[in-house]
Amino acid sequence: MNPPLLALLILLPLPCCRCIFAQPSEFRLLSCYDGAGNYTAGSTYRRNLDTLLSSLAADYQTTTGFYNLSVGLGPDRVNAMGLCRADISLQACRDCISEATTRLVFDCPVQKTAFGHYGNTCQLRYSNRSIYGSLEPDPPSLYLGNFNNASDPVRFGDALRALLVRLRGSAAEGSSVRKFATGAARQGSLTIYGLVQCSPDLSRQLCDECIAAAARQIDGRRIGGQIWQPCCRVGYETHPFYSDAESPQPAAPGTGGRSKNTTKIAAVVIPIAGAAVLGFIFILFFCRRSLKRSRIPIQSQRDATDEIGNEGCLQFDFETIRVATNDFSQKSKLGEGGFGVVYKGTLSNGQEVAVKRLKKDSAQGHREFKNEVKLVAKLEHRNLVKLLGFCLKGGEMLLIYEFIPNASLDHxxxxxxxxxxxxxxxxxxxxxxxxxxxxxxxxxxxxxxxxxxxxxxxxxxxxxxxxxxxxxxxxxxxxxxxxxxxxxxxxxxxxxxxxxxxxxxxxxxxxxxxxxxxxxxxxxxxxxxxxxxxxxxxxxxxxxxxxxxxxxxxxxxxxxxxxxxxxxxxxxxxxxxxxxxxxxxxxxxxxxxxxxxxxxxxxxxxxxxxxxxxxxHTGTGDQGSSSSSRDCYRRSTSRGGITDHNGGSSPPAEALPLSRNEVSVSELYPR
Known part of the structure; x- marks a missing residue:
């Protein structure tokens, strides 16, 4: 192939290359609000909710990362809003929202009002009341902090607060589809990177209030932290943790006609050249990976068998397990997890077993299979499940355990x-x-x-x-x-x-x-x-x-x-x-x-x-909250028509001098 043609192919769009973030199976922040009432299976509200969630999951028209839909009339009307972190890819956003539509109704099976937050990707909430343009008090903030303190906490805290004030103003001034800002500030040898985001339906004032209330709960001595609320988020680290693509830095001022033209040319040529190099690397990587994957199943099965074949547990014949589980029938199914399905089986000698059938062609499933066999086969304890054996054949990965009749504790x-x-x-x-x-x-x-x-x-x-x-x-x-x-x-x-x-x-x-x-x-x-x-x-x-x-x-x-x-x-x-x-x-x-x-x-x-x-921090007087943040949420509560169950105050944590001394058995809890 001649060089010009190859260069042209490299510069063509690569539709098969897309960035997808792996989604957690559970929300990091969840609220199933009983105070707004419950619905029943087959009710009009449930049908409207199913219609709305299906529409959200299939919505490929929205490109801003902000979803706002309503279905139904009167008391059966369902209002929903979804929001993605503004610096993730569009595909990652859609995948996360789709996941959330399934997970939220699973975790909150009867509540008319629910909220789920995945942390670093997206959030989803729905309700039978209007939720557009108002702050939500429930659930309260979730704060994750770095364990390391700054060497100069006073100056670090001052620099952090100044950065968040600046970003807060930028985000609040955003549009009706995007209120998001990132930036950095220097403090000594450290660079503080910050990110703030509001739900775009909030007014400038409410966005400003929400971020301010969240920022007040951050421990400025720590060199990193994230705080999530239903309507806004604040995060900072001493390393880059967000994509700059969505928040471009202001360009340096030009120096003259020729310099400006040179800058413009460079601005066009450099990205194209960079894309060409990345495209070429991607094609080589993809081709090599495809060739490698074509050899994985047989080779990995052989390697796995060699690696675990002498771990001290029995290798079962696939046909034996197929017969024991009645050809892996639905009636034999005990449950399903992230990487496979568990079946009940009965061996020819009458022994009951549990069979975990891991998903084929799953790299994670393959790691899990080898991990379990290598570790569990060597363990023997009354309070550990016993691994009886395994089976590897034609891509099938089976783990055979003793059968435990009462299922798992969560049931x-x-x-x-x-x-x-x-x-x-x-x-x-x-x-x-x-x-x-x-x-x-x-x-x-x-x-x-x-x-x-x-x-x-x-x-x-x-x-x-x-x-x-x-x-x-x-x-x-x-x-x-x-x-x-x-x-x-x-x-x-x-x-x-x-x-x-x-x-x-x-x-x-x-x-x-x-x-x-x-x-x-x-x-x-x-x-x-x-x-x-x-x-x-x-x-x-x-x-x-x-x-x-x-x-x-x-x-x-x-x-x-x-x-x-x-x-x-x-x-x-x-x-x-x-x-x-x-x-x-x-x-x-x-x-x-x-x-x-x-x-x-x-x-x-x-x-x-x-x-x-x-x-x-719930804003009820606990350490780190303030009266202004409580007032902010009380105002939002009155607008939303929900009773604030946390209006009372409790003594701050500082008022309880807890020592690290040991206490006697008769004084296990403070008075």
């Missing part, structure tokens, strides 16, 4: 009727069992394993309701002398992730401890650690547990279905231990071995916990 814990089968005695035994299993993984097995996805849905219950930890597809093997690692591939479930892992990819045994703390608080309360708003003033589980423990009203956290049939001392101790596990400072969290001692030896005194990580 009981979060079900209105089934949770009544979980007496406090059973719940306490489940906590103890999971503690022993995690202690074994961290310290007692011949391997040191970080699970990285401990949650109720990964705890299986056998016929005697004995807990068994499952799903090691995301687990990480540590050397015996290794204490911490960093990864760029964040896996797990938001809400259970430790902040240092979710924000910076840093994980250790203390990351699992954080997840365990959330798990314990969920068992006590039968509430998910999500941002929800019901008749109680609960904003998120960690904040709710912290406030009630601090106020001495820990029984408010207890699942009402237990009535008075629980041990107050055991519940108080579990809540106390749970709060110790979810502390922000990694070093303050106990090890799982220490937790085991705390739970089984009541004579051991417990240290006082500090404020949980991901603590939500």
């Amino acid at each position: 009981f814990l979060f079900d209105v009727d089934k949770k009544k089968d979980l007496s406090w005695e059973r719940r306490y035994k489940i906590i103890i069992g999971v503690t022993r299993g995690m202690t074994y993984l961290h310290e007692e097995s011949r391997l040191r394993i970080i699970h990285r996805d401990l949650k109720a849905s990964n705890i299986l219950l056998d016929a005697e309701m004995v807990p068994k930890i499952s799903d090691f597809g995301m687990a990480r093997l540590f050397d015996t002398d290794e204490t911490r690692a960093i990864t760029n591939r964040i896996v797990g479930t938001y809400g259970y992730m430790a902040p240092e892992y979710a924000m910076h990819g840093q994980f250790s045994v203390k990351s699992d401890v954080f997840s365990f703390g959330v798990f314990v608080l969920e068992i006590v309360s039968s509430k998910k650690n999500k941002h929800i708003h019901g008749n109680s003033s609960m904003k998120d589980l960690l904040s709710y547990a912290w406030r009630n423990w601090r106020n001495g009203t820990y029984t408010n956290l207890v699942d009402p279905s237990l009535g008075n049939n629980f041990s107050g001392a055991e519940v108080a101790r579990c809540i106390h231990i749970g709060l110790l596990c979810v502390q922000e400072n990694v070093n303050d969290r106990p090890t799982m071995a220490a937790v085991a001692l705390m739970l089984t030896r009541q004579s051991i005194a417990l240290p006082l916990p500090s404020k949980p990580a991901f603590f939500v």
Whole structure:
């Protein structure tokens, strides 16, 4: 091919090249608002909601990243708004909105008003009332902060505040489809990068108020942080974390006619040349990757078999498993996860098994398969699910486990009727069992394993309701002398992730401890650690547990279905231990071995916990809030016609002098 023709082909658009952000399976900020009423299956409101969400998911006309749709009339009218972070690609935005339309109605199955925020990509909200042009008070802010303090916090804070004020003004002056600004400021040797965004339906004044209220909740001593609210967001880091494409810097002033012409020519030629180089690199990469992928299935299967063939577990024949699961029939299906489907099977000897069939041609599924076989085959503990064997054939990847008849804990814990089968005695035994299993993984097995996805849905219950930890597809093997690692591939479930892992990819045994703390608080309360708003003033589980423990009203956290049939001392101790596990400072969290001692030896005194990580500032007098931010949300509440359940005030955290001294067993919670 001659060079001019090749150059022309390189400069042609590449329609197959598009940037798609991977979406998290769960919202990072969620509100299912019961106060606005519920709908029933088959109702007019539900039909209107389905129509609206389908329209949003299929909307390829909107190119601004801001969606505003309504369907229906009168009390059955559904209003919805979706918003993407302005610096992500259009395709990533559409993918995120489409994902959100499915996830939000799944998480809020009967509520007429719901809100879901994916963090760094998009958010979606719908309601039976008008939501256009008003600030939303629910859910409250979610703040994620960097753990490192600036060397000169006073000057750093001043530079940060000045930057956010400047960006706030720029965003507020934006158009009716885009209120977004990014910028940078120098402070000593550091460069502070900032990003602010408002929902475009807000007026200039409301946008300014929203960003100002969010910025007041940021700890200016930290060298990074993100705060998300329903109507705006504020973020800053000391490294670039946004795309400059959507927020071009102002051009330098010209110096004369010839210079201007040269600048214009350079402005045209340089991007074209850059695109040509990138296009050529992409074509070479794509071709090489395609050739490589064509060889992967057979080779990877051979490599995997060689790698795990002598791990000590049985390799099953595919036909045996196909017959055992009745050809993987729908009736045999037990559940479905992100990378495969689980079936119940019966072997020829009558033994019941659970078969996980991982998705074909999935790189993540292939990693999960090898991970589980290599790790779980070497583990043996009463509180870990047992891997019986595996099967590899023609791209099929099957994992065969012992069958656990009572499914996973979440099927009981979060079900209105089934949770009544979980007496406090059973719940306490489940906590103890999971503690022993995690202690074994961290310290007692011949391997040191970080699970990285401990949650109720990964705890299986056998016929005697004995807990068994499952799903090691995301687990990480540590050397015996290794204490911490960093990864760029964040896996797990938001809400259970430790902040240092979710924000910076840093994980250790203390990351699992954080997840365990959330798990314990969920068992006590039968509430998910999500941002929800019901008749109680609960904003998120960690904040709710912290406030009630601090106020001495820990029984408010207890699942009402237990009535008075629980041990107050055991519940108080579990809540106390749970709060110790979810502390922000990694070093303050106990090890799982220490937790085991705390739970089984009541004579051991417990240290006082500090404020949980991901603590939500609600604007009700908690540390970091202000009267102006509360007033801002009260104004928005009156416009929206929703009663403000958080109008009262509580003493600020500074008014409670919590020491780090140990307390006696009889004083587990402050007065």
